[in-house]
Amino acid sequence: MLTFIKPGFYTSVQDQGRWKYRNKGIPTSGCMDDLSAQIANALVNNKAEDALLEITQIGPHMHFDTPAVIAFSGAQAEVKINGEKIELNKAYPITANTEVKVGYCQKGIRLYMAIKGGFQTPEHYGSRSWFEGVTQQSRCVAGDKLPYLTQANFLDKYGNVVVNAELFSDEIEVEPGPEFLLLGEEQREALVTQSFTIGNQNNRMGYQLEEVVKHNLPEILSSPVLPGTVQLTPSGKLIVLMKDSATSGGYPRILQLTELGCSKIAQKSTREQLHFKMKF
Structure with a gap:
């Protein structure tokens, strides 16, 4: 059993989400940076x-x-096992009665800790991902306990990887959304040439972005949206939908982030800048 002495800023149990229940209005949830989670x-x-x-942010x-x-x-964050600093992107066996401390995220804001066999928390709608309204809680608190499969031996071979720093770049890959072509040529050009700032x-x-894209598009009938959908509000602000977003919306869907784009923006926080790169 894992026990939280301190929970950090926002620590939760996630997996690849519950995609089969979006027709019932249940958000996907799951890992914000799916690439890092899979690694x-x-x-x-x-x-x-x-x-x-x-x-998230503080471990x-x-x-x-x-x-x-x-x-x-x-x-990138400092992680210590019984007071000794360890490397990221490398597997470590730990013995009984071990303490692990995770510090501040120094580059990027989301760090993933995998445990062999996965956490054995309850499933809800085919997923263990925490989401308020579906699961009993949305984040860890001090004293919480998470079950996992005890490892009797460490005979398996484990590796380590070198992760490309591209994960932290400000270039976010996108594809045209369903309403992209309703924009004028000047507006479409602005989306991929100007920088955008993540708002509060x-x-x-x-994620709501601070810069404004002026337009005269009408609102649309409530239509399906996905994590990574970029909506254009009547005020001209862009909203990038993330894993806990609703399943439908009435704002024009002008862009759609790629899977890599979703992982990259999930590592960014308030006041950081990005720009969109169109992938056709």
């Missing part, structure tokens, strides 16, 4: 869909009752 799971020989921890202090194998990938309103539901 962490691969390092401990897990399946891609196994549940792991998503650590937790944890106690492990029984042996395990863990790995961290994503944002950013969380697991969506």
Whole structure:
């Protein structure tokens, strides 16, 4: 059992989400930076869909009752096992009664901790991802306990990887959204030539960007949206929908982030800049 001595700023259990229930209005949820989560799971020989921890900005202090194998990938942060600093993107076996501390995220804002076998928390609608209204809680608090599969031995071979720094670049890959061609040529050009700044309103539901794209598009009938959909509001502000977003919306869907684009923007926070790169 893992026990949280300190939970960090926003630590939650996530996996690849619950995609089969969007027709019922249930958000996808799941890992914001799916690329880093998959790397962490691969390092401990897990399946891609196994549940792991998503650590945001300030990391937790944890106690492990029984042996395990863990790995961290994503944002750059200092991680210590029983006081000794370890490397990211590398698997480590730990013994019973081990403490792990994760510091501040120094580059990027989301770090993933995989544990061999995945966390054995309850499933809701086919996923272990935490989301308020679907699961009992949305983030960890001090004293929380998470079950995992004890590792009796460490005979398996584990590797380490070198992660491309492209994850932290300001270039976000996108494709045209359903209403993209309703924009004028000048507006379409502006979307891929100017820089945008992440505003104060950013969380697991969506990122609002500060700059304005002037337009005269009407609102549309409520239509399906996905994580990574970029909506254009009547005021001209852009909203990038993230993993906990609603499943439909009435603003024009002018862009759609690629999977890599979703992972890259998930590592950015308030006041950071980005620009969109069109992928046809």
